[in-house]
Amino acid sequence: MNLEAALRPYLDQFNDEMDKYLVKRELKPEELYKAIRHLPITGGGKRLRPIVAILAAQCVGGDSKKVMPYGVALEILHNFTLIHDDIMDECDTRRGIESVHKKWGIPMGILAGDTMFSMVFEILDQVEIDDKTFRSVSLDVAKLAREVCEGQYWDMFFESQKKIEELQYYHMIERKTATFFEIAMKNGAELGGAEPQQVKKLAECGRLLGLAFQVWDDYLGVTGKAEETGKPARSDILQGKKTLVYVSTHTKLDPFDRRQFVDLYKKDDKTEADIDAIVKFMEKSGGLEYTRSRAREFSSFAKATLAELPETAAKRLLLILCDFASNRPK
Amino acid sequence: MNLEAALRPYLDQFNDEMDKYLVKRELKPEELYKAIRHLPITGGGKRLRPIVAILAAQCVGGDSKKVMPYGVALEILHNFTLIHDDIMDECDTRRGIESVHKKWGIPMGILAGDTMFSMVFEILDQVEIDDKTFRSVSLDVAKLAREVCEGQYWDMFFESQKKIEELQYYHMIERKTATFFEIAMKNGAELGGAEPQQVKKLAECGRLLGLAFQVWDDYLGVTGKAEETGKPARSDILQGKKTLVYVSTHTKLDPFDRRQFVDLYKKDDKTEADIDAIVKFMEKSGGLEYTRSRAREFSSFAKATLAELPETAAKRLLLILCDFASNRPK
Numbered sequence: 001m002n003l004e005a006a007l008r009p010y011l012d013q014f015n016d017e018m019d020k021y022l023v024k025r026e027l028k029p030e031e032l033y034k035a036i037r038h039l040p041i042t043g044g045g046k047r048l049r050p051i052v053a054i055l056a057a058q059c060v061g062g063d064s065k066k067v068m069p070y071g072v073a074l075e076i077l078h079n080f081t082l083i084h085d086d087i088m089d090e091c092d093t094r095r096g097i098e099s100v101h102k103k104w105g106i107p108m109g110i111l112a113g114d115t116m117f118s119m120v121f122e123i124l125d126q127v128e129i130d131d132k133t134f135r136s137v138s139l140d141v142a143k144l145a146r147e148v149c150e151g152q153y154w155d156m157f158f159e160s161q162k163k164i165e166e167l168q169y170y171h172m173i174e175r176k177t178a179t180f181f182e183i184a185m186k187n188g189a190e191l192g193g194a195e196p197q198q199v200k201k202l203a204e205c206g207r208l209l210g211l212a213f214q215v216w217d218d219y220l221g222v223t224g225k226a227e228e229t230g231k232p233a234r235s236d237i238l239q240g241k242k243t244l245v246y247v248s249t250h251t252k253l254d255p256f257d258r259r260q261f262v263d264l265y266k267k268d269d270k271t272e273a274d275i276d277a278i279v280k281f282m283e284k285s286g287g288l289e290y291t292r293s294r295a296r297e298f299s300s301f302a303k304a305t306l307a308e309l310p311e312t313a314a315k316r317l318l319l320i321l322c323d324f325a326s327n328r329p330k
Numbered sequence: 331m332n333l334e335a336a337l338r339p340y341l342d343q344f345n346d347e348m349d350k351y352l353v354k355r356e357l358k359p360e361e362l363y364k365a366i367r368h369l370p371i372t373g374g375g376k377r378l379r380p381i382v383a384i385l386a387a388q389c390v391g392g393d394s395k396k397v398m399p400y401g402v403a404l405e406i407l408h409n410f411t412l413i414h415d416d417i418m419d420e421c422d423t424r425r426g427i428e429s430v431h432k433k434w435g436i437p438m439g440i441l442a443g444d445t446m447f448s449m450v451f452e453i454l455d456q457v458e459i460d461d462k463t464f465r466s467v468s469l470d471v472a473k474l475a476r477e478v479c480e481g482q483y484w485d486m487f488f489e490s491q492k493k494i495e496e497l498q499y500y501h502m503i504e505r506k507t508a509t510f511f512e513i514a515m516k517n518g519a520e521l522g523g524a525e526p527q528q529v530k531k532l533a534e535c536g537r538l539l540g541l542a543f544q545v546w547d548d549y550l551g552v553t554g555k556a557e558e559t560g561k562p563a564r565s566d567i568l569q570g571k572k573t574l575v576y577v578s579t580h581t582k583l584d585p586f587d588r589r590q591f592v593d594l595y596k597k598d599d600k601t602e603a604d605i606d607a608i609v610k611f612m613e614k615s616g617g618l619e620y621t622r623s624r625a626r627e628f629s630s631f632a633k634a635t636l637a638e639l640p641e642t643a644a645k646r647l648l649l650i651l652c653d654f655a656s657n658r659p660k
Contacts, residue, residue, distance in 0.1 A: 028480070029480060029483045029484060029487065031483075031487075032479075032480065032483045081444075084440050084441075084444060087436070087437070087440060088436075088437035088440055088441065106417070106418075106436070107417070107418035107486060110414050110417060110418055110440060111414075111418065111479055111482060111483055111486075113444075114411075114414060114443075114447070114475075114479050115476055115479040115480070117444070117447055117475075118472050118473070118475035118476035118479060119472075119476060120472075121451060121468055121469070121471075121472035122469060122472045122473060122476065125465065125468070125469045125472075130461075131460075131461035131462045131464070131465045132461045134461070134464075134465050134468075135455065135461045135464050135465065138451055138455070138464075138468055139451070139452060139455045141451075142448050142449075142450075142451035142452045142455075143448070143452060145444070145447075145448035146445055146448035146449060146452065149362075149441055149444050149445040149448060150358070150359060150362065150445070152441060153359045153361075153362045153441055154359065156437060156441075157359065157361075
């Protein structure tokens with residue numbers, strides 16, 4: 001089945017809902033909201049977090065319409081973190097277009113992100129849920145946002161560290177990526193009226209799916225092409241990011257190669273030849289292949305959590321999405 | 331009455347509550363939370379927003395203890411905006427100490443602020459209120475945060491504009507400052523169990539008090555000393571901020587003087603002599619005096635909103651605070 005075609009109706013409905021909050025409203029100052037629309041509307045994006053929230057609701061017989069504004073809140077939260085990450089990581093492009101701070105300057109990038117973060121909780125209020133559910137969902141989203149910040153801290157901190165243990169790496173991506181998918185599917189399931197046991201399974205699916213996506217992202221950071229990923233090729237390497245490819249290559253290399261590898265990786269101005277040599281170490285050591293297989297493993301673990309759910313179209317899509325997480329070209 | 335002595339018991343109780351959330355908890359990564367504590371704990375601050383929320387609750391017979399965690403949420407929100415403002419405005423000092431980004435770098439400043447913003451909604455959940463009130467308070471706080479961002483946008487935008495109308499100026503400070511005090515007193519009154527009419531009056535008091543504080547802040551920006559304000563003397567002028575002193579001086583000067591004044595004010599590297607000349611224009615035109623009298627006027631309007639409330643110790647303190655807003659040395 002073609003995943004994109006299957007998701008198209010969801011995406012169209014979701015993008016309409018996004019427009020309701022970000023485009024079809026009079027929002028002033030105009031320039032501020034133009035900067036806010038830049039990444040989530042002009043740039044687009046895969047809308048993965050809202051999609052998994054919607055599918056989680058449908059898996060348990062819930063109504064996708066009810067989850068739409070919740071999905072908008074998540075997508076705006078996600079885009080806010082990307083805008084601020086791009087400032088912190090000094091990334092000039094995102095989704096194939098200029099990053100917000102590159103186009104409008106750092107102050108506007110900061111401010112656009114902050115405004116979007118405020119909007120998250122305003123939009124949560126628009127979800128048709130009782131006050132008790134609103135309170136628990138708000139709390140989940142606030143905690144999730146804090147975890148993303150903590151994950152981003154570790155991600156930046158690791159850049160200055162030579163040796164990162166695989167467990168430290170997972171600690172970081174749990175916070176930066178996995179919790180986001182976990183909460184998306186947890187809240188999606190809750191909004192869909194799931195039983196506690198189902199909520200637990202779907203939340204776990206989200207967490208594993210998030211891990212698969214992030215580890216595969218690390219893999220793509222080495223193998224992906226700029227026109228596919230929307231980011232400059234090998235930007236993770238250029239920036240010295242401590243991805244799973246780095247971590248596992250570091251572990252697998254013999255001391256002599258490791259030293260060369262570490263020295264190259266920490267260089268500030270890497271040449272094309274440096275990057276090629278780094279990639280060779282990653283291939284030769286088996287670090288790249290290890291990363292690929294870990295991503296695939298997370299995908300299959302994610303699929304396993306869905307075993308007891310009734311067979312529905314939404315579940316089929318979620319299963320495909322789990323495979324896609326560690327197979328996608330971008 | 332000595333305001334500070336009268337407020338001391340409130341401040342002590344409030345600072346204990348702040349410590350509960352920011353100091354006496356194991357929070358990791360340590361360095362991130364160290365940066366978070368820098369401004370609200372090491373720097374301190376006047377705690378005006380929590381104080382007015384607490385007093386509003388007490389004015390209607392409410393319990394100050396219930397309002398404490400709400401006040402912490404507000405104070406953390408306020409400090410987050412200051413940290414990000416300092417990056418945007420390139421301010422190196424705040425409350426007499428280094429600003430967060432000056433000490434830890436811009437990425438950490440951004441991240442500390444974002445983490446604090448997340449904490450706001452987690453702490454709101456700790457307030458002992460029913461779910462319906464939680465929902466309306468959360469929504470108020472989210473909207474308020476967005477208004478502060480919009481106000482900051484105008485504040486930055488005005489820097490590049492020569493002529494700002496007084497009404498545009500009020501539009502900006504309503505968003506940047508007044509709404510914050512308005513919501514603090516509105517929610518404080520609600521948590522205290524106020525009647526709708528009382529909520530309205532206390533909210534209005536907050537708005538006017540916020541205006542008084544901001545306009546007086548503009549006045550202090552010209553007349554205040556660094557050791558009193560915690561900011562470099564005349565930093566508003568150095569930075570070309572469009573304060574009410576600027577706006578009213580611009581209106582009052584004759585065309586010839588106005589041109590000189592505008593040219594001096596927009597210079598990037600102002601000398602001491604430039605600043606002295608600017609201050610002279612502000613004095614001679616009556617712009618400085620006008621600002622002072624507007625602040626005093628807002629104070630007296632704020633006091634008038636309290637007329638119908640029963641005579642309590644909390645009301646007396648609020649009245650003194652209204653006077654203090656346009657009288658304080660810092």
